[in-house]
Amino acid sequence: MRLRPRRLITPIALVAVWEGAAQAGVLSPDKLPPPSKVAEAAWRLTLDGSLGLHLLESVERAALGLLIGGLLGLFLGAVAGLFRNGDDLVDPPVQAARMLPHLGLVPLLIIWVGIGESLKVSLVALGAFFPIYLNTYAGIRDIDERLVEAARTCGLTQLERIRHVVLPGAMPSLFLGLRLAFAAGWLSLVVGEQVNGQSGLGFMMMEARDFSQTEIVVLGLIVYASLGLLSDLALRTAERRALSWRRGLKAS
Amino acid sequence: MASRPEGVVTATGVRRVFGGTTVLDGVDLRIEKGEVVALLGESGSGKSTLLRILAGLDEEATGEFTTFGSKAVVFQEHRLLPWKRVAENVALGVRGGDAPDRTATALEEVGLAERGRAWPSELSGGQSQRVAFARALVREPDLLLLDEPFGALDALTRLKMQALFGRLRARHGFAALLVTHDVEEALLLSDRLLVLDRGRIAEEIEVDLGHPRAVDVPGFNELRRRLLALLHVPADPEE
Ligand SMILES: Nc1ncnc2c1ncn2[C@@H]1O[C@H](COP(=O)(O)OP(=O)(O)O)[C@@H](O)[C@H]1O
Ligand SMILES: [Mg+2]
Numbered sequence: 001m002r003l004r005p006r007r008l009i010t011p012i013a014l015v016a017v018w019e020g021a022a023q024a025g026v027l028s029p030d031k032l033p034p035p036s037k038v039a040e041a042a043w044r045l046t047l048d049g050s051l052g053l054h055l056l057e058s059v060e061r062a063a064l065g066l067l068i069g070g071l072l073g074l075f076l077g078a079v080a081g082l083f084r085n086g087d088d089l090v091d092p093p094v095q096a097a098r099m100l101p102h103l104g105l106v107p108l109l110i111i112w113v114g115i116g117e118s119l120k121v122s123l124v125a126l127g128a129f130f131p132i133y134l135n136t137y138a139g140i141r142d143i144d145e146r147l148v149e150a151a152r153t154c155g156l157t158q159l160e161r162i163r164h165v166v167l168p169g170a171m172p173s174l175f176l177g178l179r180l181a182f183a184a185g186w187l188s189l190v191v192g193e194q195v196n197g198q199s200g201l202g203f204m205m206m207e208a209r210d211f212s213q214t215e216i217v218v219l220g221l222i223v224y225a226s227l228g229l230l231s232d233l234a235l236r237t238a239e240r241r242a243l244s245w246r247r248g249l250k251a252s
Numbered sequence: 253m254a255s256r257p258e259g260v261v262t263a264t265g266v267r268r269v270f271g272g273t274t275v276l277d278g279v280d281l282r283i284e285k286g287e288v289v290a291l292l293g294e295s296g297s298g299k300s301t302l303l304r305i306l307a308g309l310d311e312e313a314t315g316e317f318t319t320f321g322s323k324a325v326v327f328q329e330h331r332l333l334p335w336k337r338v339a340e341n342v343a344l345g346v347r348g349g350d351a352p353d354r355t356a357t358a359l360e361e362v363g364l365a366e367r368g369r370a371w372p373s374e375l376s377g378g379q380s381q382r383v384a385f386a387r388a389l390v391r392e393p394d395l396l397l398l399d400e401p402f403g404a405l406d407a408l409t410r411l412k413m414q415a416l417f418g419r420l421r422a423r424h425g426f427a428a429l430l431v432t433h434d435v436e437e438a439l440l441l442s443d444r445l446l447v448l449d450r451g452r453i454a455e456e457i458e459v460d461l462g463h464p465r466a467v468d469v470p471g472f473n474e475l476r477r478r479l480l481a482l483l484h485v486p487a488d489p490e491e
Binding site: 146147149150151152153154155156160164165168169171243245246 | 335344373391
């Protein structure tokens with residue numbers, strides 16, 4: 001996963017072609033402004049503080065939604081994964097609800113929670129919930145029963161077995177769930193922020209569209225993408241640390 | 253006062269049925285303190301089932317069975333937790349402040365004093381199985397339950413592990429139930445042999461061959477032939 005300089009060649013070339021095409025007038029500036037204009041807009045909005053403000057607003061929504069959806073998914077996934085009764089009671093409705101495209105719930109959510117902050121947070125929470133639930137559940141279910149048995153012969157109580165065997169064993173699956181949850185969370189945020197609002201990256205983009213400031217729309221897209229990239233990078237790093245025991249497995 | 257000394261294992265009439273199939277149909281078994289008993293039987297005869305019952309891992313068995321004192325189990329697969337270092341695996345469930353010392357001693361006894369910080373994935377099959385033995389030994393068991401503990405090892409490693417088992421046994425004096433399908437292994441390591449057939453102990457043979465023993469001690473081959481016949485295996489390769 002080390003960044004090799006050769007891998008930068010095509011992206012840089014593409015940006016250069018884009019810039020050149022825009023400068024030469026091949027691309028209409030109303031449709032797609034050159035990268036230099038996007039950078040200029042980024043600089044301007046950073047200086048006047050509005051980009052930072054919108055960014056903070058969006059990140060707060062995402063964090064809150066991920067926290068709520070993630071904790072709920074973790075809790076219900078653990079209940080369904082660990083206990084037979086929990087499985088019988090929790091899993092069927094969740095599996096059924098999973099089939100609903102959660103982004104399609106926007107109209108219903110608007111009726112339920114309005115068009116304000118709760119709508120955005122609810123959407124992110126819904127997006128994050130399912131991957132966390134499913135992967136917690138699967139991670140616990142896929143634990144090698146023989147390891148649990150061995151831990152039992154070592155005199156571990158049920159709680160200790162959960163702590164020393166089940167949780168660490170489910171960890172790889174949990175991390176996968178987290179990464180999927182982040183991806184779904186950002187996507188839900190983008191959709192949620194198109195609905196009304198007075199702040200946030202989505203608002204910034206909608207407002208710019210009204211004034212035909214295409215460079216700000218593109219800037220918003222790039223910031224969204226960077227957020228996704230950064231969160232994924234952070235998760236990968238955390239995963240490498242938490243799952244360092246797997247290194248031997250990969251090397252051998 | 254009991255007329256007989258307390259056995260480490262006493263079992264009478266142990267039965268286990270899996271969905272209509274009776275696998276164990278009244279097994280009687282007694283293991284004395286410090287005695288190594290080998291349990292032989294064809295594949296699927298219920299050896300593992302019996303061992304799991306004695307290990308307390310089977311809630312649905314019927315009959316009377318008690319084990320006396322502490323016990324530890326070694327399975328055919330090492331069953332080490334991949335996310336814990338070797339020493340943490342050995343110390344799993346060991347209580348008390350002297351756990352680190354006892355762990356170190358146990359690892360030293362199996363010849364892996366240096367590998368405490370390794371991950372299980374960094375060990376060979378033989379080394380992993382030695383860690384599994386250390387994990388059992390650290391509990392100072394009165395009874396070791398062994399389910400084909402050398403079965404997954406290559407022939408040379410298996411011989412080394414059998415020798416290690418002999419040394420550990422001489423030092424610690426634990427009793428053991430050694431499940432195996434290897435007749436020579438059973439003859440080399442045990443004081444008594446049991447053959448499990450059709451859900452019962454079909455045969456019981458004392459092994460009076462002295463210790464340490466090798467496959468060329470007098471009497472070894474007679475016993476071997478007798479056992480193979482009991483296990484429905486022709487003793488000599490067919491012409
Ligand atoms: N959990 C189980 N469910 C159903 N059948 C089982 C189970 N465990 C073992 N058996 C059956 O019991 C029989 C004895 O198995 P086992 O004790 O593993 O034999 P051995 O160890 O002697 O090879 C086999 O026929 C096996 O299919
Ligand atoms: Mg078996």
